[in-house]
Amino acid sequence: MTTESGVNQGMMEEEGGMLEDVRVLIVDDEKDILDSIDAAFQSEGALTLTAMDGDEAVRVCNEDPPDIVILDMMLPKRSGFLALEKIKGKENSPIVIMVTANEGKRHQAYGESLGVDAYMLKPVPLGMLLNKAADLIDARDEAEGLIEED
Secondary structure, eight states, X not given: OOEEOXXXXXXXXXXXXXXXXXXXXXXXXXXXXXXXXXXXXXXXXXXXXXXXXXXXXXXHHHHSOOSEEEEESSOSSSOHXXXXXXXXXXXXXXXXXXXXSOOOHHHHHXXXXXXXXXXXXXXXXXXXXXXXXXXXXXXXXXXXXXXXXX
């Protein structure tokens, strides 16, 4: 089930956030993790969507691609890797941060070969995840700015 979470615009206008108006899809089959990541991203001004399986993540990305996807590796219906193949297989694909409890280097190398932008081990401190997302968005925006100027 995908939901778009509301953001308290009044509070966000006053305080802002490092992810202001960035569209984020959070994909995890553990509701507690999903909810905590969702709340953390909203607190930084992000506009969030959530999904609890790989098929839903791919559907959302095909219909209305977000700026960034936080993607668990172990998901029902379609694994994070299979979802990643579909999400990154298109032009102008979103940034993808894969989060997983699997410490295997082979898995990380495979994710990188599929185009994952960052690979982080659970439990990921929320501040670290937010900073990584902001850094990747800033780098993308900077790269797009350089391309447009040429």
